[in-house]
Amino acid sequence: MRIARFTNLLLVGGLVLVAGGCASRDGGFDRSQAASENANAAGNSKKLAKCPVMENEPIDTKVYIKTDDGRVYFCCKDCIAKYKANPAKYAENVAAQRRVLADRN
């Protein structure tokens, strides 16, 4: 149980690190390095959920919308606008995000 909790902290820490990722792309390499360190620390195959619009960006758990099927998370608010403009375009990515989130527990 201790280990699970530690893992959660690492995941949350990673999300905090990448918050606002869309706005400043300069830190790109730092972010991906942090993400992979988190993945390693988590031990095995836990994947970070990705923004359906910017597929390489991890989600910010504070940035989401509610749909008929549940929440959809994004990396930043700009992506919400893009998603709403054409939800069908991102449907597959949303499904992928849900799979990752469902696996995470």
Ligand SMILES: [Zn+2]
């Ligand atoms: Zn974004």
